[in-house]
Amino acid sequence: MDISLNGGDDQGGPVDNEEDDDDDEPIVVTSAEVLQRLEHGWMNEKMSPELLPPLEQEKDAMLGQIKVMERNVTTLDKRDVRTDIHKLELERIKFVVVSYMRTRFFKVQRMSFTLYEAEMKRSRNQESILFKEEFTFLKNLVTRTADYFKATLISKMPPVLQKFEIKKFRVLPQFDAFVFFRVLQNQTVQVEVNDEILTIELEEGDLHFMRYEPIAHLLAGGAIHLSTLKANPPSRHHHHPHAANDDDKVNALKIREEQGALSSPQKISHHPQWLRKLEGTGGECPHLI
Amino acid sequence: MFGERSFELVKDVERQMTGCVTGVPTYDENGVRQVLDEMQLLFDQNQKDYNRIGQKVNQNDVTENLDVTMNSSTSTGAQGEAAGVYLRHTALERNKDCLLAYMSTRLERIRDLRWIKGSVLPEADQNNMTEQELQYFTDYNKILANYMRDIGVDGDFDGLDLTEHMEPPKSHMVYFKVLKEYGEFEPEDGKIIVLRKNCVHHLPKYQCETLIRQGVIEILTE
Known part of the structure; x- marks a missing residue:
């Protein structure tokens, strides 16, 4: 269910994303791509025990985009069935941004x-x-x-x-915490198990469950991304067939919005139980002892 | 034994916190004072002993020079005193740790309450808090509000309320039932509605979240 938020192709227009690339030129990406990067960043942030580098441009671009969409949505015909769907989609996007910021907030507060x-x-x-x-x-x-x-x-x-x-x-962050992650580029990683050093082959597309510490550098390098057990296997997605550089490759791995990205890894239920459920490393809520 | 009372405090607070996930337990003023008294006692005793050894070693700081004292003092009496000072100092440190643990656990819960119950605490919780804790809560409230208003300001965006959108949305609008008399509520569109017990209303989900947490309403359908 890919809904273009502004009702037509034109409003999802390109967002200037000034990113320092090798050639030092700003890359133009679509808002769908920005959202996707943010979604990956959000999943990573949620699942990782430490605070990750901030997605400055993605966040700002998405907030700007939300503002535009909020304006657009008010001009839609209220009796039109699609209006409600647009609004829901907007809610979902807002949820991702808010949840991303909230996840970071609680890590900042705790540490x-x-x-x-x-x-x-x-x-x-x-x-x-x-x-x-x-x-x-x-x-x-x-x-x-x-x-x-x-x-x-x-x-x-x-x-x-x-x-x-x-x-x-x-x-300190719990570097010993176990995380699920999806491999984006073939890698090998050395893991110490019972005083023995094991070399583990990570193949593109694999889902692994491992201690965070030995794979933290892979996450920083963009060779893996953290996920939940449920997140669907990567699939090439259709928004941008021109995926060429490595950055785009990351984007090309889409967690389907319907299930993966938008249902938070730890399901929140109603007050007061949601508090208890969200304890733990990547928890996005008040931390309890 | 030294440090026993302070350890009690820590165990208590842990029990209380797991026993009640959504409130603050009563502040144990007596317990804290007893620990502070014990610390004063330990400290006074240390001062006395230290002065006795002090004639041999002219230093002010008890801890840093203890090793020197232990090694350099020739008389066994002085050595015994030095060991006593050392032990008591360890007890002092431990008491400090325990008190800090006690207070910061409470503080953590007080911050959490801002997220569970909103910016105004129910009286029951307020009664269990000290004057300074109440003040801290108010200030935390302000700091948090400032932060949320700051989000995205550079990008021409005026703030993001992180206490909304707690759950992934399943549908935009929801029906909800009012559980208790609440009075006027102003949704984002500005059309004030009156929340009366047992009434059913229809609003965007994210606008209801605070009311749900406060136990005022209950979602009927998604």
Whole structure:
């Protein structure tokens, strides 16, 4: 069910996506492609125990696109059956963006002091792992939380202990967590099992279940993407037959929207159980002990 | 034994948190004070002992120079005292850790409540929180609101409410039944509706999510 959101081919028009490619030229991609990248990024973010680099351009482009679509949808005839379908599709896209940001939000919140420390130590030529607005939030949260502990506890302790030690608040990602992932390019990976080093062949299209740590670099390099057990096997999809470079190859692997991408990996049920279900590494909700 | 009371606190808070997933347990003021008292006691005792050894080693910081003290002091008495100081200092550190764990677990839950119950907490929860915790909640609320308003501002987009769209949408509009008297509710289109008990309304799903979490309404169909 591929619905063009704006009712015609023209409104899904190209979005300028200034991405630093080898040739240093901005690549023009369609909004469908942007959505797809965002969907993959969202799945990766949801399933990975650590915070991944932000999809700056994809997020901004998609938010802009949502705005356009929201405007368009109001001009549609309310009695037309398709109007409701357009609206639903818009809801789904919004869900992906919101869920992506929320997933990141809870990771930032949970690992706030760790991320803040890292951000302070980051050298100027290193890319930040946070969106700009996330960093502002992080700074405010860390400051406020530290103040809270100083005021309520630390100032009441004997003098030698009146130090706010950031190391006591460190929360590290669970690199040992197991993840499902789909292989996009043939690879080999070395995994340590019971003190033995095994070399595992990863073939394109395979679905594997493995500890996160040994495959983290493959994820960063775009050779795999994290998935759920349910996500359908990759299939070439029809939006852009001109898929040529590696970036496009990633896009060419489409999780069908109907099932894979839009049903979140961990199904949320109604309050209050949804809270419990979302515990865990990639959880997108308040974290419980 | 040292640190026993603080460990109790940590065990308590864990039990309470698993026992009740959607509220804050009562703040154990007594427990926290007892631990702080114990810390003061340990510290005073350490000061005394330290001063006794102190004549031999002229240092201020107890911890960093203990090893030196242990090795350099020739009299067995001083060595015994140094060991005592060391032990008590470890107990102090442990008490600090436990208190921090206790408080930050509560803080985590307080932040979660913002997501479960919205920006205004029910009285039952408020009564279980300290003055500073309430203040923290208010400030967290502000920080979060600022953040959500900031999302996408650079790209000419005015914010994204992350507390909406909690579930993947199955249908755009839903029918829901009102479970308790609520009063006026203003959906995005601006047409105010009055939520009376047992009434059925029809609205876009994402606009109902807060009401569902507050237990005001119940979805009838998807």
